[in-house]
Amino acid sequence: MADSFKEALLKAGKVSQSDIDRREQAEKDKAQKILDDKKAADKIEYDRIDKERKDFEDSQKPFYDMWKGEKSKKFLTHLIFSFTPFSMGQYAWTNEELKSKNCCICKHKLMSKETLWSKRDKLVEAGIDHIKRLLHDNSSEKYVKALNKIIDGGTMGIVSPYSDTAFCTTCFSSFGDWVSNELVKGNREINGIIRKRMREIAAENEAKKEPINATVPNNRQDLGNPVSGEVPGSETEGEGRGASKLQEGEKEQTGEIPQV
Ligand SMILES: [Zn+2]
Numbered sequence: 725m726a727d728s729f730k731e732a733l734l735k736a737g738k739v740s741q742s743d744i745d746r747r748e749q750a751e752k753d754k755a756q757k758i759l760d761d762k763k764a765a766d767k768i769e770y771d772r773i774d775k776e777r778k779d780f781e782d783s784q785k786p787f788y789d790m791w792k793g794e795k796s797k798k799f800l801t802h803l804i805f806s807f808t809p810f811s812m813g814q815y816a817w818t819n820e821e822l823k824s825k826n827c828c829i830c831k832h833k834l835m836s837k838e839t840l841w842s843k844r845d846k847l848v849e850a851g852i853d854h855i856k857r858l859l860h861d862n863s864s865e866k867y868v869k870a871l872n873k874i875i876d877g878g879t880m881g882i883v884s885p886y887s888d889t890a891f892c893t894t895c896f897s898s899f900g901d902w903v904s905n906e907l908v909k910g911n912r913e914i915n916g917i918i919r920k921r922m923r924e925i926a927a928e929n930e931a932k933k934e935p936i937n938a939t940v941p942n943n944r945q946d947l948g949n950p951v952s953g954e955v956p957g958s959e960t961e962g963e964g965r966g967a968s969k970l971q972e973g974e975k976e977q978t979g980e981i982p983q984v
Contacts, residue, residue, distance in 0.1 A: 810900055816880075827890065828895075843875060
């Protein structure tokens with residue numbers, strides 16, 4: 725309150741000094757509360773950023789440690805080789821694909837999609853129970869417990885056809901972060917492993933390509949017998965497929981159901 729205005733009100737007997745003091749104190753308290761709230765919100769945000777940074781550092785530590793040891797570095801090199809490019813890492817569909825039943829980094833129990841699929845009825849039941857419970861209980865604690873019991877504490881395993889090892893999702897993501905960070909920092913060894921691997925993959929893909937000649941027929945006769953599917957003078961996959969298409973067409977015309 726401006727001093728001149730305050731004095732005028734006092735002189736006029738409109739307010740008492742105690743009223744003015746009380747109002748000024750309330751304004752000070754309000755300003756202090758806004759300041760305190762902001763400080764508290766800032767602290768929550770700083771703590772969150774700190775925790776995220778610490779969690780990230782913790783997730784990277786196993787890889788930095790492994791890179792320091794001679795034997796573990798070899799293993800890490802194998803992982804970089806086997807999971808390059810990162811799209812090479814896929815969820816294991818079958819138990820056979822999931823050769824290692826624990827994560828190679830955190831040792832967490834792993835499972836395949838096959839295992840998850842076999843438990844689908846129980847998972848659906850648990851989901852329905854959870855929805856029913858939500859009507860009077862917002863917490864998902866019981867649901868998480870039920871899920872963990874069904875999947876026996878397992879998590880989905882990520883595998884590569886070039887390795888017998890497997891990752892849990894979290895460690896695979898951390899592994900990707902670590903490799904990316906090392907590349908950004910200029911780790912020449914990791915860069916070399918990845919470049920070498922990419923060259924090998926390119927060569928493998930090149931070798932798999934079909935020869936260009938002899939795959940394009942000049943005329944209908946070159947397709948061979950449309951009924952038998954036999955292609956004269958060629959055993960290339962492309963022509964075999966062409967002939968088999970004609971064979972299917974022939975069967976459709978005769979009303980015969982083509983076999984799949
Ligand atoms: Zn893990």
